[in-house]
Amino acid sequence: MLFPTIRFAIFYLLVLPTSWLLMPRPVRWRVFMVVASFGFYGAWDWGYTVLLAASIVGNHAGARWIEAAGPVGDRDAGDDGDDAGREGRRARRGRRVAVTVAANLAVLGFYKYAGFLGESSGGLLSALGLDLEVPAPDVVLPVGISFFTFQALSYVIDVHRERLQTTSLLDLAVYLSFFPHLVAGPIVRASEFLPQLRHRRDPRRVAATLGLWLIAAGLVKKVVVSSYLAEAAVDPLFALPGQHGGFEALVGIYAYAIQIYADFSGYTDMAIGLALLLGFRFPANFDAPYTATSLRDFWRRWHMTLSRWLRDYLYVPLGGNRGGRWRTYRNLSLTMVLGGLWHGAAWTFVVWGALHGAGLAVERWFDERRAGRRGAAERHPTLAPVRGAGYGTVLLDAPVTTHSSAAATWARRIVTFHLVCVAGLVCRAAPAAGAGEVRGGVGGGAGDVAVNPVVVLVVALMLAAQHVPAATVGRVRAVVAAWPVAAQAAALATVLLLVDALGPAGVAPFIYFQF
Amino acid sequence: MARTSTSIDPGPDGDRHATPSDALLHIPGAGRHRAPRRRPAPRRHRITTVGGDDVVPAGRALATVVLALVLGALLCADSAHRAAERQPFGPVRDAALAVTGPLRTVSHAVGLHLPREWLLDVAGPDDGPATAGAGAPLDEVPSAVDPAADPAAAPKPGADTSAGGEQAAEGPSKVPAPVAPATTAPATPAAPTTAPPTIAPAPRRVATVEAPVRIWMGGDSLLGNVAASLGRLVDDDPRVVLDADFRVGTGLARPDVLDWPAHLAEQLAAQRPEVVYLLFGGNDDQDMTTPEGSRAVLGTPAWRAEYARRVGLAMDVAAADGRSVVWIGLPAHEPERLRAAGAVMAEVAREQAALRPAVTYVDTSAILTPGGTYTETVAGADGATVDAREADGVHLTHAGADLIAPALLAPVATQFGFGP
Numbered sequence: 001m002l003f004p005t006i007r008f009a010i011f012y013l014l015v016l017p018t019s020w021l022l023m024p025r026p027v028r029w030r031v032f033m034v035v036a037s038f039g040f041y042g043a044w045d046w047g048y049t050v051l052l053a054a055s056i057v058g059n060h061a062g063a064r065w066i067e068a069a070g071p072v073g074d075r076d077a078g079d080d081g082d083d084a085g086r087e088g089r090r091a092r093r094g095r096r097v098a099v100t101v102a103a104n105l106a107v108l109g110f111y112k113y114a115g116f117l118g119e120s121s122g123g124l125l126s127a128l129g130l131d132l133e134v135p136a137p138d139v140v141l142p143v144g145i146s147f148f149t150f151q152a153l154s155y156v157i158d159v160h161r162e163r164l165q166t167t168s169l170l171d172l173a174v175y176l177s178f179f180p181h182l183v184a185g186p187i188v189r190a191s192e193f194l195p196q197l198r199h200r201r202d203p204r205r206v207a208a209t210l211g212l213w214l215i216a217a218g219l220v221k222k223v224v225v226s227s228y229l230a231e232a233a234v235d236p237l238f239a240l241p242g243q244h245g246g247f248e249a250l251v252g253i254y255a256y257a258i259q260i261y262a263d264f265s266g267y268t269d270m271a272i273g274l275a276l277l278l279g280f281r282f283p284a285n286f287d288a289p290y291t292a293t294s295l296r297d298f299w300r301r302w303h304m305t306l307s308r309w310l311r312d313y314l315y316v317p318l319g320g321n322r323g324g325r326w327r328t329y330r331n332l333s334l335t336m337v338l339g340g341l342w343h344g345a346a347w348t349f350v351v352w353g354a355l356h357g358a359g360l361a362v363e364r365w366f367d368e369r370r371a372g373r374r375g376a377a378e379r380h381p382t383l384a385p386v387r388g389a390g391y392g393t394v395l396l397d398a399p400v401t402t403h404s405s406a407a408a409t410w411a412r413r414i415v416t417f418h419l420v421c422v423a424g425l426v427c428r429a430a431p432a433a434g435a436g437e438v439r440g441g442v443g444g445g446a447g448d449v450a451v452n453p454v455v456v457l458v459v460a461l462m463l464a465a466q467h468v469p470a471a472t473v474g475r476v477r478a479v480v481a482a483w484p485v486a487a488q489a490a491a492l493a494t495v496l497l498l499v500d501a502l503g504p505a506g507v508a509p510f511i512y513f514q515f
Numbered sequence: 516m517a518r519t520s521t522s523i524d525p526g527p528d529g530d531r532h533a534t535p536s537d538a539l540l541h542i543p544g545a546g547r548h549r550a551p552r553r554r555p556a557p558r559r560h561r562i563t564t565v566g567g568d569d570v571v572p573a574g575r576a577l578a579t580v581v582l583a584l585v586l587g588a589l590l591c592a593d594s595a596h597r598a599a600e601r602q603p604f605g606p607v608r609d610a611a612l613a614v615t616g617p618l619r620t621v622s623h624a625v626g627l628h629l630p631r632e633w634l635l636d637v638a639g640p641d642d643g644p645a646t647a648g649a650g651a652p653l654d655e656v657p658s659a660v661d662p663a664a665d666p667a668a669a670p671k672p673g674a675d676t677s678a679g680g681e682q683a684a685e686g687p688s689k690v691p692a693p694v695a696p697a698t699t700a701p702a703t704p705a706a707p708t709t710a711p712p713t714i715a716p717a718p719r720r721v722a723t724v725e726a727p728v729r730i731w732m733g734g735d736s737l738l739g740n741v742a743a744s745l746g747r748l749v750d751d752d753p754r755v756v757l758d759a760d761f762r763v764g765t766g767l768a769r770p771d772v773l774d775w776p777a778h779l780a781e782q783l784a785a786q787r788p789e790v791v792y793l794l795f796g797g798n799d800d801q802d803m804t805t806p807e808g809s810r811a812v813l814g815t816p817a818w819r820a821e822y823a824r825r826v827g828l829a830m831d832v833a834a835a836d837g838r839s840v841v842w843i844g845l846p847a848h849e850p851e852r853l854r855a856a857g858a859v860m861a862e863v864a865r866e867q868a869a870l871r872p873a874v875t876y877v878d879t880s881a882i883l884t885p886g887g888t889y890t891e892t893v894a895g896a897d898g899a900t901v902d903a904r905e906a907d908g909v910h911l912t913h914a915g916a917d918l919i920a921p922a923l924l925a926p927v928a929t930q931f932g933f934g935p
Contacts, residue, residue: 006598016580115906206570206571206572206576207570212580236760497587497590501591
């Protein structure tokens with residue numbers, strides 16, 4: 001069931017009032033929301049709901065098992081108990097969380113990577129001259145498995161780290177199956193969602209204007225912008241890269257960058273808006289990513305919930321930037337390669353992640369060199385040890401250099417945007433066609449003039465829109481918020497009309513559904 | 516009034532920039548602040564949640580949503596009704612039509628359908644009118660059926676010539692009448708093809724760098740990788756210009772989604788190719804509506820006859836103005852329903868191609884699914900096993916498409932003198 005469909009509109013129109021009506025009865029509300037969410041998920045395939053239910057029950061049991069190992073506590077806080085007992089409990093918790101995480105990854109690996117690993121192994125053995133038959137299971141990837149698995153992992157790991165207490169099976173079921181974020185994010189952590197469950201939503205305080213605004217913006221981005229660019233520029237380019245050259249290929253590459261942004265940010269805008277109307281706040285997922293002035297800045301703005309997840313549950317456990325320069329580079333690269341693999345079971349995604357990892361490492365190296373020339377790390381706060389900054393600083397949090405001139409800032413933006421575009425080509429270009437073929441087209445075919453001016457206009461407008469100051473948009477929204485109900489409804493209906501009239505027949509699948 | 520909490524650092528120039536929706540995540544007015552001259556200290560990237568401002572009671576929010584959807588439904592009533600018509604035949608479709616029908620009546624009565632019509636006139640997507648496939652003829656399209664052709668006397672290799680004599684005897688028609696015998700069992704798999712998958716049509720002219728042959732390919736999503744493979748074959752040959760237009764989720768069965776004959780007429784008039792490749796069938800395993808308005812149920816003789824009419828019409832449109840047409844025949848598919856229907860589609864296309872001298876039928880089943888039996892892997896040219904089909908058991912992989920590309924190109928290469 002896709003968000004921009006009549007079917008979903010009917011579903012949501014039933015869920016929204018029922019949810020608020022049941023709010024005074026927390027248990028009934030929870031049961032209703034789980035049933036509704038399973039119905040939403042089952043619309044793809046009822047068989048998937050068994051997997052989702054198993055994930056809920058399994059992670060509930062796993063978290064309880066970890067907690068049953070006993071608390072480790074904070075030595076500095078003066079907890080009671082001898083060191084040996086604490087170390088024993090710590091080891092037990094460590095083993096149990098490892099088992100639970102491994103079980104989650106095994107399920108994800110089977111559905112998502114078994115075929116890929118089988119084929120890759122077979123290819124490798126064949127290249128080595130070993131004619132062995134490696135089984136490559138042909139398994140259909142359940143929708144959203146990458147998202148709900150990562151959310152479940154955030155729960156069990158946070159319980160292990162004693163940042164979160166275990167919750168009831170029903171609460172965990174609401175959290176993991178909650179339909180707005182179930183199939184394509186944003187990746188809402190247990191520590192962000194479960195506290196909201198414990199406090200009853202206030203029916204007198206619903207962020208309706210913001211929610212409806214996000215839904216409308218998401219619809220326009222997904223149904224109009226993304227679909228149009230896909231049909232008018234991106235699909236033709238990648239289907240026949242050799243037949244497009246020069247400026248046309250360049251515009252197609254830019255259009256792809258905008259298409260994937262509009263597609264994914266459009267989905268999460270809608271997800272956040274739908275959750276807001278139900279009384280839940282989700283973390284932001286995009287922040288004008290194409291204004292980024294470095295790759296690190298880009299990852300602070302693009303799929304922010306995944307970036308944070310990778311930082312806290314992968315980069316930091318790998319050692320972060322604790323072990324010196326080369327370990328930092330290694331951890332950066334490894335995190336991004338695995339992040340690439342999360343996006344899809346294909347070598348193209350591995351290469352894409354590796355490119356970003358290498359880019360982040362090179363950026364880090366430049367920063368260090370610059371700091372070295374200045375002679376004092378403390379003059380470069382991104383490198384100086386900062387109390388409380390944590391070990392994930394390099395991956396995500398270090399502030400971008402701010403002393404550049406406007407020209408230098410724009411130069412960095414342009415370079416970063418093009419680096420992201422080139423890396424993105426690897427994801428989209430089919431292995432047989434090759435990203436090189438598309439990139440090759442940019443340098444040739446100077447004579448082709450078949451560039452659609454509307455595509456150029458849409459790309460330019462979408463890029464320019466990222467530079468609109470938030471204050472301006474905030475003022476517009478404040479004006480809309482003051483309108484009466486009828487006027488707000490008319491505005492939203494007008495957006496629906498625009499989406500219907502300007503969008504294609506039917507709705508293309510969301511790009512991130514395949515992840 | 517509560518504010519949206521935020522912790523996203525300002526950009527290097529001190530502004531907070533965003534797309535309109537991104538900007539909602541920030542504190543309104545924050546963009547007016549200038550960046551601090553000194554570099555800020557690194558800090559943990561705090562979690563930014565969305566929401567908290569402009570709060571209203573839930574009842575008001577619900578009223579806004581309901582009112583917007585009702586108004587939106589009236590504004591888009593025509594579209595909603597078409598969407599209902601696109602549903603597969605059954606109770607859901609009946610219910611949808613029962614709702615959208617009156618909605619459309621009300622919308623037209625109060626004129627709320629007019630803004631959408633105006634928008635479509637000004638800037639709507641151009642997907643062509645729903646005419647030809649739905650029954651109304653494309654009046655200007657001559658039939659490509661050879662009136663003198665006697666399929667029984669001059670069969671094309673690989674073509675089933677057991678049908679079509681009656682059609683040929685009727686002479687050219689604006690819209691080809693069904694030519695398939697109504698008694699043909701629709702679900703019978705096509706006979707295993709042992710003949711070469713292509714024929715060698717008569718040469719037309721020699722393509723040159725100065726006057727390259729223009730090829731246009733159209734079809735459903737199955738065409739995607741096929742077009743890419745063919746493109747790779749001719750990439751380095753300046754005597755060939757290739758363009759492709761494949762539409763996901765379309766076909767000949769549902770002109771209400773995309774009317775391919777009308778779309779073809781429009782595209783071919785604009786592109787002016789000399790050769791047209793067509794590939795349909797991936798989404799056509801569903802019931803159809805005949806020009807008389809009756810329902811042609813999949814698997815019945817009526818369905819076969821209606822599909823034959825539509826295939827013939829698409830071939831006629833493609834072959835108009837002297838164009839050569841290559842019809843890419845379907846291989847066997849893995850899903851049971853599509854396998855049975857696909858066999859009938861392939862059979863029908865062979866029959867229709869046999870009636871039209873301008874149309875060459877290329878039987879990909881001979882290469883990809885020898886003996887008419889679905890197989891995921893086939894032997895490549897060098898004897899190595901090739902994974903030819905995607906996991907859905909329908910679409911071709913790039914490697915699978917590469918296998919058939921030479922056979923697809925061969926008849927056109929012969930016609931235009933650029934073959935090996």
